[in-house]
Amino acid sequence: MQAEVNALRGAIPQGLLEPPLTVGTVTPGSLDDQVLAFPETLPPKQWYIGLAITLTALVIGFSFIGYTIATGIGVWGNNSPVFWAFDIINFVFWVGIGHAGTLISAILFLFRKRWRNAIARFAEAMTIFAVICAVIFPLIHVGRPWLAYWLFPYPNQRALWTNFRSPLLWDVFAVNTYFSVSLMFWYLGLIPDIASMRDRTTSKVRKVIYTVLALGWRGAARHWQHYEKAYLLLAGLATGLVLSVHSVVSFDFATSVVPGWHMTIFPPYFVAGAIFAGFAMVVMVLVVVRETMQLQNLITTRHLDVMNKVILSMSCIMGYSYMMEGFTAWYSMNEFLHHGFMNIISGSYGWAGWLTIFCNILFPQILWFKKARTSYFWMILVAIGVTIGMWFERFVIIVISLHQDYLPSAWRLYKPTMVDFGILLGTFGIFFTLVLIFARVLPVIATTEVKAILPEAQPSHHGEDHHV
Amino acid sequence: MSETSYSVLGVFATPDALMAAIPKARAAKLGTVEAYTPYPIHGIDDALGLRRSPLGGMVLVMGILGAVTAFGFQYWISAIDYPIITGGKPPDSWEAFIPIMFEVTVLFATFTAGLGMLLLLNKLPFFGHPVLSSKAITGITRDRYVLAIEAEHQGFDSAAAAKTLKEAGAIDVEVLPAPDRSPFLTSDFILRTLGGIFVACLVAGLTMFFATKWFPLLRPMANMQDQPRLNAQKPSAFFKDGHGMQRPVAGTVARGHLPTATGTQEAAATLVNPLPRTKEMFAVGRKAYLNRCEVCHGVVGNGQGSLTAAYGAKPANLQAQQFRDYPDGKIYWAIVNGKNAMPAHAADLTETQRWAVVHYVRALQRAQNAKDEDLKVVAP
Numbered sequence: 080m081q082a083e084v085n086a087l088r089g090a091i092p093q094g095l096l097e098p099p100l101t102v103g104t105v106t107p108g109s110l111d112d113q114v115l116a117f118p119e120t121l122p123p124k125q126w127y128i129g130l131a132i133t134l135t136a137l138v139i140g141f142s143f144i145g146y147t148i149a150t151g152i153g154v155w156g157n158n159s160p161v162f163w164a165f166d167i168i169n170f171v172f173w174v175g176i177g178h179a180g181t182l183i184s185a186i187l188f189l190f191r192k193r194w195r196n197a198i199a200r201f202a203e204a205m206t207i208f209a210v211i212c213a214v215i216f217p218l219i220h221v222g223r224p225w226l227a228y229w230l231f232p233y234p235n236q237r238a239l240w241t242n243f244r245s246p247l248l249w250d251v252f253a254v255n256t257y258f259s260v261s262l263m264f265w266y267l268g269l270i271p272d273i274a275s276m277r278d279r280t281t282s283k284v285r286k287v288i289y290t291v292l293a294l295g296w297r298g299a300a301r302h303w304q305h306y307e308k309a310y311l312l313l314a315g316l317a318t319g320l321v322l323s324v325h326s327v328v329s330f331d332f333a334t335s336v337v338p339g340w341h342m343t344i345f346p347p348y349f350v351a352g353a354i355f356a357g358f359a360m361v362v363m364v365l366v367v368v369r370e371t372m373q374l375q376n377l378i379t380t381r382h383l384d385v386m387n388k389v390i391l392s393m394s395c396i397m398g399y400s401y402m403m404e405g406f407t408a409w410y411s412m413n414e415f416l417h418h419g420f421m422n423i424i425s426g427s428y429g430w431a432g433w434l435t436i437f438c439n440i441l442f443p444q445i446l447w448f449k450k451a452r453t454s455y456f457w458m459i460l461v462a463i464g465v466t467i468g469m470w471f472e473r474f475v476i477i478v479i480s481l482h483q484d485y486l487p488s489a490w491r492l493y494k495p496t497m498v499d500f501g502i503l504l505g506t507f508g509i510f511f512t513l514v515l516i517f518a519r520v521l522p523v524i525a526t527t528e529v530k531a532i533l534p535e536a537q538p539s540h541h542g543e544d545h546h547v
Numbered sequence: 548m549s550e551t552s553y554s555v556l557g558v559f560a561t562p563d564a565l566m567a568a569i570p571k572a573r574a575a576k577l578g579t580v581e582a583y584t585p586y587p588i589h590g591i592d593d594a595l596g597l598r599r600s601p602l603g604g605m606v607l608v609m610g611i612l613g614a615v616t617a618f619g620f621q622y623w624i625s626a627i628d629y630p631i632i633t634g635g636k637p638p639d640s641w642e643a644f645i646p647i648m649f650e651v652t653v654l655f656a657t658f659t660a661g662l663g664m665l666l667l668l669n670k671l672p673f674f675g676h677p678v679l680s681s682k683a684i685t686g687i688t689r690d691r692y693v694l695a696i697e698a699e700h701q702g703f704d705s706a707a708a709a710k711t712l713k714e715a716g717a718i719d720v721e722v723l724p725a726p727d728r729s730p731f732l733t734s735d736f737i738l739r740t741l742g743g744i745f746v747a748c749l750v751a752g753l754t755m756f757f758a759t760k761w762f763p764l765l766r767p768m769a770n771m772q773d774q775p776r777l778n779a780q781k782p783s784a785f786f787k788d789g790h791g792m793q794r795p796v797a798g799t800v801a802r803g804h805l806p807t808a809t810g811t812q813e814a815a816a817t818l819v820n821p822l823p824r825t826k827e828m829f830a831v832g833r834k835a836y837l838n839r840c841e842v843c844h845g846v847v848g849n850g851q852g853s854l855t856a857a858y859g860a861k862p863a864n865l866q867a868q869q870f871r872d873y874p875d876g877k878i879y880w881a882i883v884n885g886k887n888a889m890p891a892h893a894a895d896l897t898e899t900q901r902w903a904v905v906h907y908v909r910a911l912q913r914a915q916n917a918k919d920e921d922l923k924v925v926a927p
Contacts, residue, residue, distance in 0.1 A: 244636060252647045264661075278685045295675075297583060303591075327646055535562075536586070
């Protein structure tokens with residue numbers, strides 16, 4: 080086989096060959112010893128410090144959520160005419176973060192991008208955690224979360240049904256579907272890995288837990304056949320789903336008549352923004368994971384390089400979208416649209432508009448340089464910038480559009496309260512607490528998927544580019 | 548050994564060795580040949596002669612079912628059961644149903660793909676499989692490739708199978724005994740439980756539906772079903788006096804009309820009927836008289852009203868000489884203020900109606916006591 084590959088390497092110019100997916104010698108056995116060892120050992124001191132910080136944020140967040148529920152949502156800064164503010168901004172922000180995970184696990188799977196195998200597991204986990212953070216906001220914004228089940232169309236004594244023409248109801252379906260499908264996708268991928276952990280652990284308690292979670296997986300060829308088919312189908316379905324979810328989220332705005340919201344560009348614009356923000360978060364977290372868990376041989380410099388390229392391309396799409404927003408405002412000759420756009424660049428919240436443009440469009444352009452794409456300093460700086468920029472992009476869309484609409488007598492500036500910030504901090508606490516726990520409890524790298532793409536992993540009469 | 552053994556496992560170090568051994572193991576025809584690997588090996592389906600996975604078809608069917616379910620559900624709710632117009636769209640505007648149709652399609656399809664693969668096709672969870680308690684399992688989920696020849700019937704020759712695998716290049720051979728106890732919590736058990744729960748829900752739902760239809764008294768939580776209400780001509784429990792509505796307070800006048808004439812009946816004698824004696828006015832008076840006065844005073848004003856006998860009251864006979872001699876003003880005063888048992892009608896009749904009734908009473912009196920000249924007037 081090696082001879083064949085060498086012959087090919089002679090024929091194909093060096094630059095066109097796919098670089099190796101791992102660094103150094105990685106065998107299936109060494110992979111298990113490296114990745115599956117984490118759950119069996121005690122975490123280092125830094126992990127506990129990190130957990131203490133994230134748990135503090137989580138507790139602060141939950142106290143403010145409790146205060147909100149006990150007192151009412153009047154404790155937030157939302158008021159006429161800005162009825163939607165931090166709650167929806169944070170909801171859109173977190174749902175967007177989740178999209179990178181599905182993109183990596185589903186769309187890149189369909190495109191046969193084999194490098195995705197090493198980072199898919201972590202990105203999928205981040206999807207699930209981000210969606211958990213996202214659903215908190217609509218849940219507490221309804222005011223009486225214990226009645227939130229009214230959002231679902233179920234036969235009830237009041238003989239009432241939900242309104243299927245409302246994009247908010249589409250959201251309920253989209254986000255619930257997204258969460259359950261992501262969870263299913265993630266768990267199916269975990270089953271063979273948990274089976275590996277089950278068969279290598281020496282602890283009796285762990286053995287019982289892993290046995291139950293692995294469902295008796297035994298790696299039979301007949302099982303793998305159905306499993307691979309299911310994985311392919313799920314990837315195809317999740318691809319459509321991930322595009323639909325943020326489109327539906329954008330419908331919340333686009334189907335209304337508020338100037339600055341009522342635009343046909345919104346669905347693709349939102350999906351691109353979601354992937355953009357999600358990749359930034361994945362890069363940030365993966366860099367930390369890669370360094371602290373010594374995974375440099377599996378999450379290679381090439382992974383970071385490729386992910387930064389995705390961020391760069393999404394940044395360009397965002398730049399195009401921003402320009403289209405300005406163009407639409409100008410070309411429509413609609414004074415309301417024009418006023419709304421001028422608010423973004425020169426109104427009371429103009430600083431937020433420029434911060435968005437700088438963080439999302441201008442600063443990421445540094446990633447055109449390979450040096451920046453492979454340097455921790457620059458890529459983390461860009462990723463933090465994109466996270467801030469994408470949060471402010473939603474602030475710009477929601478608050479700036481709402482605070483001055485058709486009725487000048489109702490115009491008012493929006494000011495968030497302490498509680499708004501506390502809950503936002505709390506969701507970061509929830510997210511990173513879950514990430515930290517996940518990193519030490521489950522395999523952070525899909526060992527089964529990486530084993531399948533190692534050199535010599537497949538029978539030699541099948542070329543190495545034939546499979547994922 | 549031969550009777551109770553379940554299968555024989557041969558361990559291989561590389562996927563190439565495994566693939567090379569498969570045809571040899573299958574050619575021996577000793578039992579079902581199965582491979583156990585740490586990750587999917589490409590080309591192994593064909594080598595083992597496995598049929599294509601039917602999962603794609605299952606997912607397609609369930610996906611279509613999801614779309615149809617979502618459309619039917621939304622259409623029935625929005626257009627039939629609860630047709631509320633929102634956003635100026637007709638109740639059956641199906642375009643708005645598409646996003647949820649898509650989401651439900653994906654939901655049905657993914658759950659079919661995931662759970663159908665696990666529970667139906669792979670029969671997982673299955674904790675009692677002999678391979679799980681074999682020595683080779685730690686290699687199977689790590690970096691070893693195992694070929695198994697599994698017993699199809701009682702006469703399985705495990706020694707021959709072991710020999711075949713050794714000859715095919717296995718670095719290690721393990722004979723697995725048949726499991727000594729039946730496995731618990733299998734996919735069959737879970738599927739049957741889920742099916743049972745589904746059937747139980749269906750039965751309970753249908754039972755309640757028909758029970759509430761046939762035995763309405765059983766309707767659960769009928770909090771707002773029986774409400775106190777007013778029935779015509781029936782006493783009501785709303786107020787102590789048994790009336791459903793309370794009388795207006797003394798001195799109440801119909802809105803927008805002149806204040807009632809005050810003073811005594813004698814003082815009112817000088818009032819003059821302001822209305823012309825036209826056909827229309829007599830019609831107004833007749834209507835008001837039949838509504839308000841007839842029950843006591845009778846159709847012709849003779850005091851024999853439809854309710855007189857029932858209540859044993861003694862209403863005035865308006866045809867009596869005393870009342871025929873009354874000036875209009877005194878009749879008007881009686882209508883407005885009431886007299887003896889007769890209640891005041893000030894709140895019930897407008898000023899016009901009161902005087903129109905006076906006209907009508909005059910007409911009744913004249914009709915019952917007609918003179919010869921009156922006939923001449925009537926003739927055209």
